[in-house]
Amino acid sequence: MTSGVHRHPGSAAILLAASALVLSGCAVGPNYRPPAAPKHLAYLRLAPARRVSAGVGEPAQRLVRGKAIPRLWWHLFHSQPLDRVVRTALSGSPTITAARERLAAAQEDVRAAGGAYFPQLDAFAYAERQKGPGFAAGLLHPRPVPTYDLYSVGPTVSFVPDVFGLTARQVQEQSALAKRQADELEAAQLAVTGNVVAQALTLASLRAQLDAVDDMVADDEKNLALVRQQYYAGQVDRTVVALARAQLARDEVPLPLLKQRIAASSDALAVLLGRSPGEWRSPRFTLDALTLPPELPVSLPSALVRQRPDIQAAQAEFHAASAAVGVATARLYPTFTLSAALAPTALTPAALFDGPNLEWNLLSGITAPLFHGGTLHAEQRAAVDRFHAALAVYRETLLEAFRQVADTLQALAHDSEYVRDERRELDATRRAWALERIRYAAGKVNLLQLLQTQRLFDQSRVGYAKARAARFLDSAQLLVALGGGFQGKVRQAR
Numbered sequence: 001m002t003s004g005v006h007r008h009p010g011s012a013a014i015l016l017a018a019s020a021l022v023l024s025g026c027a028v029g030p031n032y033r034p035p036a037a038p039k040h041l042a043y044l045r046l047a048p049a050r051r052v053s054a055g056v057g058e059p060a061q062r063l064v065r066g067k068a069i070p071r072l073w074w075h076l077f078h079s080q081p082l083d084r085v086v087r088t089a090l091s092g093s094p095t096i097t098a099a100r101e102r103l104a105a106a107q108e109d110v111r112a113a114g115g116a117y118f119p120q121l122d123a124f125a126y127a128e129r130q131k132g133p134g135f136a137a138g139l140l141h142p143r144p145v146p147t148y149d150l151y152s153v154g155p156t157v158s159f160v161p162d163v164f165g166l167t168a169r170q171v172q173e174q175s176a177l178a179k180r181q182a183d184e185l186e187a188a189q190l191a192v193t194g195n196v197v198a199q200a201l202t203l204a205s206l207r208a209q210l211d212a213v214d215d216m217v218a219d220d221e222k223n224l225a226l227v228r229q230q231y232y233a234g235q236v237d238r239t240v241v242a243l244a245r246a247q248l249a250r251d252e253v254p255l256p257l258l259k260q261r262i263a264a265s266s267d268a269l270a271v272l273l274g275r276s277p278g279e280w281r282s283p284r285f286t287l288d289a290l291t292l293p294p295e296l297p298v299s300l301p302s303a304l305v306r307q308r309p310d311i312q313a314a315q316a317e318f319h320a321a322s323a324a325v326g327v328a329t330a331r332l333y334p335t336f337t338l339s340a341a342l343a344p345t346a347l348t349p350a351a352l353f354d355g356p357n358l359e360w361n362l363l364s365g366i367t368a369p370l371f372h373g374g375t376l377h378a379e380q381r382a383a384v385d386r387f388h389a390a391l392a393v394y395r396e397t398l399l400e401a402f403r404q405v406a407d408t409l410q411a412l413a414h415d416s417e418y419v420r421d422e423r424r425e426l427d428a429t430r431r432a433w434a435l436e437r438i439r440y441a442a443g444k445v446n447l448l449q450l451l452q453t454q455r456l457f458d459q460s461r462v463g464y465a466k467a468r469a470a471r472f473l474d475s476a477q478l479l480v481a482l483g484g485g486f487q488g489k490v491r492q493a494r
Contacts, residue, residue, distance in 0.1 A: 332376050
């Protein structure tokens with residue numbers, strides 16, 4: 001049996017007391033301050049008109065400055081099929097699922113970094129065979145020097161006081177990165193909903209164009225049949241028949257391309273929803289079944305900073321870069337360690353838990369970096385460089401967001417002019433076609449003149465469908481450019 005090895009607690013207590021004095025230290029490195037909010041109050045040098053009108057017979061839109069964007073912003077189009085598709089995307093999109101899992105991982109990284117604030121409790125056990133003086137195991141001094149087994153098992157506690165803020169800065173860095181991932185999740189939700197709405201509106205536009213071309217081709221087929229009847233009756237020559245057949249062939253050219261674009265948009269929409277194109281079928285979106293939002297909220301530039309998730313993500317990245325400078329700086333300073341162990345030690349496993357074999361120790365230490373080949377200082381300078389780079393990325397993200405809003409505001413004004421012109425052309429060609437039919441019936445114009453007027457009318461229908469769709473698409477783009485109303489409110493499908 002060995003006797004218990006007890007150390008005098010006086011020196012250990014002094015060390016512990018001295019180490020406790022350093023617990024009142026502070027974190028080194030820069031303290032984070034968010035970038036200043038933009039000072040300008042407008043997106044454009046000339047304020048856009050508050051009311052956007054596309055002329056008589058077309059819905060007007062009003063830009064409401066400072067109004068909050070609805071959380072479910074796509075409801076402004078008043079389409080139940082669109083709402084169902086967007087909700088399906090929010091629950092099934094792989095992009096959103098990946099962003100949500102990255103956020104969960106980042107939150108665990110914060111918890112892992114915060115564990116350094118607490119003492120670390122571990123258990124150890126060892127068995128060894130050694131030869132040496134017997135007093136090492138509490139034995140007498142037999143001759144010759146014995147060979148013996150030594151067993152020990154017990155808990156050990158260690159604690160590293162955060163004197164210079166290394167742990168605090170690491171937690172701050174991981175918290176900022178987790179905030180960035182939360183913003184990235186919102187950005188993914190906004191991007192997916194924006195793309196879903198854009199694809200739905202594109203499908204509605206393409207189907208409107210396809211319907212117009214189908215009507216054009218149907219009219220061409222009727223005209224060709226009529227011309228053939230007149231040819232057989234001897235009223236027109238073969239040239240007129242050839243011209244009617246050529247016009248039919250020419251007007252059929254866009255049909256395959258439009259059908260392919262519809263198929264591609266439908267497939268893209270399926271992927272956004274997390275579905276295979278072969279297992280999901282798109283609803284039939286039409287412009288007539290959608291409502292152009294009569295009011296469009298326009299946030300102030302200072303509010304845009306809080307609403308756009310990509311701006312918030314860039315700001316969180318800047319925060320993390322600031323904390324990383326603190327981490328690199330803290331590594332230039334000494335590290336203090338407190339530890340304690342309580343362990344029975346014996347020559348046999350059976351004797352481990354006999355009272356006299358109990359051994360304990362208290363330790364306090366300091367480790368200071370002296371020479372690392374310039375590594376620590378280089379890491380600090382690299383962290384400072386990344387800090388400045390993150391600030392530049394933030395500013396670029398902010399400017400890009402302002403540009404997108406400005407471009408969309410201007411596009412809405414141009415869209416209204418586009419629709420106004422296309423509507424005028426449509427109305428004019430419709431009236432011209434009606435008059436030409438009357439004149440043709442009276443024998444005042446020939447069939448070729450009638451067909452030409454009809455073709456102009458059918459072409460105007462295609463142009464008008466494109467113009468209408470542009471207003472819908474740019475209205476949706478403005479809502480997305482302004483942040484879409486998410487702002488931390490939509491974390492999962494509702």
